[in-house]
Amino acid sequence: MNTFSLMNRVALYYFITICSTSFGYDATNNSTVPTKLTALKAKQGLSHNNVTALVQDKYDILWVGTEDGLNMYDGNSITSFQDNSEKKLTFNSIRTLELDPLMNKVWIGTNGSLEFYDYERDNFYREHITSNLNTIEDVCKILWDDDLNKIVGVSNQGVFRESKNGYRLISKETSQINSIEKMDNLLFVATESGVSLYDLILNQSIQQYQFDDLNGKQIKVLEAFDHSLYLGTAQGEIYRYEDHQLVRLADIGHSIKTITKDQKGNIWVGSESNGAMILTQGEELQHQKILNKKISSKTINTIYVGNDNIVWLGSFGNGLLQCNLNDPFYTIAEGEGNELGLKNGSVTSILNDDEKIWIGTDGGGLHHVDLQMMSTKVFLPSKSILSLKEVNGILWAGTYKDGLYFSRDKKNFQKLKLFDDQGNTIEKEVVWDILVDNTTYLWMATSNGILKYNLNTKELNRYNYQVDNPNSLSNNDCRKVFKDIKGDIWIGTFHGLNRYRKESDDFKRLYFNNKEEDNMNINNAILSIYEDDKLNFWVGTFGKGLWRLNRQEDLFEVEEINTALPSLFIYSIESSEGNNLWLSTNKGITVYNTKTNTILNYNAADGLQGPQFNVGASAKLSGKYLAFGGTNGVNIFNPNKVLNTSVKPLRPIIKNIIVHSSKVPFNTKKVIYKNHLILSPEERNFSFEYVAVDFRQNHKLEYQTRLLGFDNHWQTTKSNSSILYSNFSPGEYTFQVRARYPHQEWGAIQSFKLQLLPYFYERLEFKLFCTLLLLIMGVFVYRWTIKKMDRNKMKMEGIINERLNVLISEEQLLSDIENQKADLIKETLDKREKELTTHALRLLHLNSLIEQLDEKLLHLQQNPEEFTINKIKSIRRDIKNAENLEKEWEVLNQLFAEVNQPFIKELQELNKGLTDGNLRLCYLIRLNMSTKDIASIMGISINSVKVARKRLRKRLDLSSDVSLNDFILNLGK
Structure with missing residues (x-):
């Protein structure tokens, strides 16, 4: 390509994909590639900050060798191994790491031994090379031949x-061996004095004149890619065979530490005290230095291209550095010299x-x-540059407490000195x-109102x-001035939104709740205004989220997504298609x-300059790119690239099962290489x-888990990478x-x-044994119970008979x-009936005596001449005998009540109002x-008795067919 558009250039920055673009490299043209690197150091768990070797296994786990131990990194956690670990290495200083092409092992070359990690046995083992088991074997590299x-x-x-x-031993070198490499059945050996060759088929050393020029040179690195061999020297020269x-190919003037090739064919070179650089193939060789303050003058011990085209840089003293070639965000941050960096990292416009x-x-200028x-x-x-605008070829720059500057040639700036x-x-x-x-007009939002120039x-x-003018600005602290598609001018202040009315040269105030009295610093503080291509009018606030203005009714409508936003402070708004x-x-x-x-939310973990952005610091760039400025630089990105970032298929690995028991509270069982496990009853x-x-994007992954046999339903989590069962x-x-990425399958x-x-x-055998034992015991208990019941029955029968006889006797x-x-x-x-009868007869006698007395008196009355003293005495004796008549009735009543209690009770229950004569x-x-x-x-007379009987029948309500005598005789029976 002969032309280089902004889109391609920014894309280069994002991905560091150095394609066939003309970047000549020589002593006078130091091309650089600004690169964002993520560091992993000892404070994050790495065993040492001097990273010396890297390899990624088939489970995508990255093995990191350091000057002091070996590490396993899965993107979420780090596990370290050293000579004092539970799983021990013999030596801690790692020189090289390789995957076994045949068996499930990782081979480790240290400064004193050859070792391997066995996945199945989850441990490290040493393999001696020489017969002397006490020999220190400083392994620099491990290869495999065709067999x-x-x-x-x-x-x-x-x-x-x-x-x-x-x-x-196939090649005994007199000089120190720095590296070995195999290509086309030839073994190349890099030493302090050149390169020696060995034919692996003929099993003998050979000579090739092409390498004569390297005699006496310190060859530090050998790496073969396809049918090309790359060599790096201590003098900084890079060769290709x-x-x-x-x-x-090049001479960078610094010792070469490592060479590797990425998925696009670019050659990455790590050097001593000069960082890393890239060699690309085009019509001619291209060479760019990686620009990042983390490595610009640092030693890069090893470079490894892993899965997903991630380039890993192992540095001396700066830990493990991740360079993601697919990162959609590029950051221009604070830098030094003439490199692509800023004098101050806080971008405000x-x-x-x-x-x-x-x-x-x-504070870092423009x-x-x-x-x-x-x-x-x-x-x-x-200067602190808060705002920028170009009008008719003139660049205007608004500052913090230093007014307004302008430049006609974009080289020389002048300060606008005017009075309002x-x-x-x-x-x-x-x-x-x-x-x-x-x-024509230049509108400026200031901390002291609006300026129109x-x-x-x-x-x-x-x-x-x-204060007394409701058509003036609602507040002097103005942060945003905006012109919509209709030509209306809008001013966002720290206390409401204002629309400029050109015809009257004043303003209409708008508040979120139509109340001017609302709290000024929160409820109505406006930081950003934007109108999208659908003519929606958006307002970003200081703590109240995002609002939409209904311009037909001049009313604000709050957006539902405010409850889901990570922050309600909207500093700037831009839009993209879709x-x-x-x-x-x-x-x-x-x-x-x-x-x-x-x-969708993006933060520093996604590649942003940091979490904090600045008010008004955003812009649309050429080629649909967007830029946002924050406290640590400016992010430039293609929004479609961000939203459509390709994601790889996810298949989680189950790393460990942590068993919690009373004996061992946390017993970790590594199961990453297994598919089943048996746990004891304890x-x-x-978990x-x-x-x-x-x-x-490890921080964005979502997981679902379930335990079949217990619950078939999936449990979703967005952060946890472990789950406990008990x-x-x-x-x-x-x-x-x-697992999945957000909004993906x-x-x-x-x-x-x-x-x-x-x-x-809990075993079936024990349960069956217990069941059988219970059955036997049940039969025994049953038979014993039957016998006991029989004995008790006989005993009870005797007791019952004895008690029955007693009861019979008592009853008798x-x-x-x-x-x-x-x-x-x-x-x-x-006796009482006899007495009753006697008294009744006596009453009869007394009544008879009274009748006789009455007859005597009647006779004397008729025959007074017969009146004598003796007759008077006789009548007096009869009267004395009749004086006790009422007493006799009382005795009769008493005796009758004693003998005829049921009769008296039932007669009283009739409650018929019987008189004493009725009762008698x-x-x-x-x-x-x-x-x-x-x-x-x-x-009384017999007729009077009959009359009395009729009255009694009437009182007793007896019908004519009921005999009075029978009724009274049956009463009380």
Whole structure:
């Protein structure tokens, strides 16, 4: 390509994909590639910051060799191994790492031994090369021949080849061996004095004149890629041996430490004290130095290209550095010299300038970044540039407390020295934002109102808040001035939104709740304004989130997504195709899709300069790129690239099972290379540790887990990479886990079978034995119970018979007593009946006596002449005998009540209002007295007795067919 557009240039920065683009490298042209590197150091868990070797296994786990131990890194955690670890290495200083092509092993060359890690046995083992087991074997590199026999280079001892009987020395070098490499059945040996060759088929050393020029040179590195061999020297020279030709590629002046090749064919070179660089193949060799302050002058011990085209750099003293070639975000940050860096990392304003970018910083001045020439020029040094705008070829720059500057040639800047219509100078103004209106007016949002500058007449007007004028600005602290598609000018202040009314030269105030009295610092503080291509009018606030303005009714509508935003401080707003709004905040950048009402959040872990962005620091660049400035630089990216970043299929690995028991609280069992495990009965509480290896977006992964045999439903988590289970019954279970990126399909399921052994008392055999024993005991208890019941039955029968006899005797005694009592009662009743009869007869006699007395008196009355003293005495004797008549009735009543209690009770229950005469008649009828006797006893005539009987029947409500005598005689029976 002969041309280089902004899109291609920025794409180069993002991905560091150095394609066939013209970047000549020589002593006078030091091309650089700005690169973002993520460091992993000892404070993150690495065993040492001097990284010496790297390899990635088939599980995507990265093995990191250091000066002091070996590390396993899965993107989520680091496990370290040293000579004092539970799983020990013999020596800690790692020289080289290689994967076994045949067996599931990682081979480790240290400064004293050849060792390997066995995945199946989860341990390290040493393999001796020489017969002397006490020999220090400084292994510099490990290879395999075509028969998969190992070839091991040992410094100061030679090159050894594996055979059936151990290792055989095939090349004894007199100089120290730095590296070995195999290509086309030839073994190349790099030494301190050149390169020697060995034919692996002929098993003999050979000479090739092409390498004669290297005699006496210290060859540090040998690496073969396909049919090309790359050599690096201690003097900084890089050679390529290809098609029997040895070509010198470059001389960087620093010792070469490592050479590797990426997936695009670019050659990466690590040097001593000069960082890393890239060689690319085009019409001619291209050479660019990696620009990053982490490695610019550091030693790079090893470079390894892993999966997903991630380039890993092992540095001396700066840990492990990750260079993601697919990173969609590129950061221009603080740098030194003429390199593509900023004098101050806090970016406060951005302006597109064709294939260049103007970047204003907080105290570092204005930077003109040339993306094609890889250069930066600084203007207005030490100034804080808050706003930028170009009008008719003139660049305007608003500062913090230093007014407004302008440049006609974009090289020389002048300060605008004017007074406003109120007589105030603007030389110390804080200019937050600049807007051009029809190339005539320049509007400026300041901390002291709005300035309107007429570019033609040079007239400068200031608009301020006025207490008594509701049509003035709502607040003097203005942060944003914006012009919509209709030409209306909008001003965002720290207390409401204002629309400029040109016809009346004043403002209409708008508040979120239509209340001017709302809290000024939160409820109505506006930081950003934006109008998208659908003519939606958006307002970003200071702590109240994102709002949409209904311009027909001048009313604000709050967005539902505010509850899901990571931050409610919206510093700047940009848009991209597909209905996406890009919001910079103090917690990264949020993408809001206004059509689907969904959001995506990006932070420093995704490649942003940091979490904190600055107010108004954003711009649309050429080629649909966006730029946002923050406290640690500016991020430039293609929004479509960010949203459509390719993701690899995810298949998690189950790393460990941690068993929690009373004996060992945390017993970790590594199961990454297994698919099943048996746990003892005591190991009922356990947790699984799992991870989907992703070194770029590990923080965004979502997981689902379930334990078949317990619960078939998936449990979702967005952060945890472990899950705890406790108190499970014995049996077989299958743990399953899967992962995905946000809004993607779930990946493949990883399964692990787990068998929980039962206690002896939970085993089927024990349960059957116990059941049989219980049955036997049941039969025994049954038979014993039957016999005991029979004995008890006989005993109870005797007791019952004995007690029955006693009861019979007692009952007989009671019966006799009752009989005696009945006889006594009967005898008493008979006596009382006799007495009753006697009294009744006496009453009859007394009544008869009274009748006789009455007759005597009647006779004397008729025959007075017969009146004598003796007759008087006789009548007196009769009267005395008749005086006790009423007493006799009382005795009769008492005796009758004693003898006829049931009769008296039932007669009283009839409650018929019976008189004493009625009762006496009832008693006499009850005593079977005749009518004559009743008349005589009662002293009345027989007819009177009949009348009395009729009255009694009436009182007793007896019908005519009921006999009065029968009724009274049956009463009380």
